[in-house]
Amino acid sequence: MMLPLADLLLSPDDMAAVDKEAAASSIDSYGLMEKAGQAVAASALRYFPGALRFVVLCGPGNNGGDGYVAARALRLAGAMVLLFHLGDPQRLKGDAARAFADRPIEGEAIASYAPRRGDVVVDAIFGAGLSRRVPDEVVAVIARIDEADIPVIAVDLPSGLDGASGQILGAAFRATRTVTFMTRKPGHLLLPGRDLCGELEVFDIGIPARIVRAHADGLIGENTPAQWQTRIPSAGADTHKYKRGHLVVFSGGPNATGAARMSAMAGLKAGAGLVTIASPLEAMSVNAGLLTAIMLHAVEDEASLRVWLTDQRLSTFILGPGFGAGEKARQFCLALADRHLVLDADGITSFRDDPQQLFDAFAAGPTRLVLTPHEGEFARLFPDIAADTALSKVGKARAAAARAHAAIIYKGADSVIAAPDGRALINANAPPWLATAGSGDVLAGIVGGLMAQGAPAFEAAAAGVWLHGLAGQHAGKGLTAEDLVASVKPL
Incomplete structure (x- = not known):
């Protein structure tokens, strides 16, 4: 176009x-x-x-x-x-x-x-x-x-x-x-x-x-539907829930389950056909008591995850919101290297000591990884790029995307979305009241929901950021993350 x-x-x-x-x-x-x-x-x-x-x-x-x-x-x-x-x-x-x-x-x-x-x-x-x-x-x-x-x-x-x-x-x-x-x-x-x-x-x-x-x-522009709408799958008369993809969101422990539920509901509202929360055993009862349309599956460790991954219908995953940083997050992420993954929050921080391990895991084939760092998280994964004062925010996001072979959402009031091939979009529709607890969890869910439906990583990331801003506009000042989820609308 x-x-x-x-x-x-x-x-x-x-x-x-x-x-x-x-x-x-x-x-x-x-x-x-x-x-x-x-x-x-x-x-x-x-x-x-x-x-x-x-x-x-x-x-x-x-x-x-x-x-x-x-x-x-x-x-x-x-x-x-x-x-x-x-x-x-x-x-x-x-x-x-x-x-x-x-x-x-x-x-x-x-x-x-x-x-x-x-x-x-x-x-x-x-x-x-x-x-x-x-x-x-x-x-x-x-x-x-x-x-x-x-x-x-x-x-x-x-x-x-x-x-x-x-x-x-x-x-x-x-x-x-x-x-x-x-x-x-x-x-x-x-x-x-x-x-x-x-x-x-x-x-x-x-x-x-x-x-x-x-x-x-043609590589840099404002993030608007004209830039990506033709790459976002639309529902046809023959659409059913399995065609719209299965999204999986990993939950944290019993005292950190809310972020995953927020992401899961956002993914469902963004159009994913099915959404499952993968929960540790100790958090199953907490999640079960608060879920309705979202399914629940016990995943305790890497071994149980790999067994579950024999189901190839599980194509898109979100890891990070409320999950906890550390070895378990790294193991889970690397086990998902052949799937589509939105890596957020604790998932990003888990690779601060060896980001190249993450990048190498997703280096081959089409772009399957979406990273959603804010300023601090960006500096943990890309310290040299973050410190380069000669680069603009667009330049930093593009350099990071090329290095990571990932779609990057460099978050902020002027979020920049970048692809490994050099494309970059600057988002301008986000109201300031989006800066609230849980907002990033909702964003990750929207992006994951779009990827589950078959949207390419960069287009899903860009559309997700724009829909997130639109939901913030509709929810209005004083919104909470719950209000934001309720305002998410599919394309």
Whole structure:
């Protein structure tokens, strides 16, 4: 499925290559800058009609050129406009120099701007191409504007944000609105960038789609149904419970059974035909008294598990929620190396001393393993990748997926789902109130339920994260894990 341009994610480097190819194709690059600046001005006038002054802050590159065009358009519309620049604008080159030459008013050094009530700031200092810490004079301006609580319209990306990672490079504007062009960047979706962009507008300035798509590798995008829906099995008229797969969730001891039941119910609601909790003998009575639609099977040790595994209909397993970390978890996991496995929580931690043992067990054949680490668990399995400050969250998830031959759900408010082949999706539909006890158990259950039905590991992981966010939206603020399970809906 071909996604609309606005749904693609291009890195700042890829977008720079798009701009370069557009110019090489005899497209009027200044005309593109003119459209970008006009779009910013239109947004400013549409959303801030009561502004007393539009204060345009222009940087030393093409982002600043967009700002000079916006300043001219705002002035021609009759607005009061003030212009401030970073560095010596006489040193501008190319289209930015032309935009500066056409500026409507003289500007001042950016350090001289004193915010006033009624101002609306247009931030055209750096945009998405910044890769170094912002200079001190910009840090000071950001602080003054933030203290004055003045609305900010960011051009492309709030200055101070890394467009590839969404990380703050020393200091960054908190924009009320961000106007970007042709496509979004990863920094628009990854945190904290997403929170600092405010409302995001993607404006088509006329670069041909063929050029944009040529530089979009198709491997990175936002996690939406368009990315995976065709790979998720749908129920037909002849569907019965055995066709929809058998999911098994391992339970912990008698005092740690709730997490497994939460995962099991989520898997059932996500569409698995049958769900069984594999329980140690000492927890059988606890689980039996609290299960209805979920079946129960005694599995005490590795030997009893291997006997049970002679039943090939048991295709998908969840290990980790409430299970306990240690040798038993490792034994069970390795016994499941030829099956589909969602490894969560204690299951992940159990391999902290020898993660390669886990990776080797699932290295051959199609991807069968889904790992669901949060920040700390990720660092236990992939300490060197977690410590690599040159990698964004997307880069870390992709590197981990390739190493582990697994689909990775690098959890958080901006969860990243990655596949061994380099595909990665950034999730943006999760409400903040999902951060509650048991939420991860529900996520593991949804993913397992989708895999049991035959969804490939990466697509099951991505769809599971999205459905988890949707359930959180439906359950609402103050949800508990029980509320979340009740709100899970199949595709």
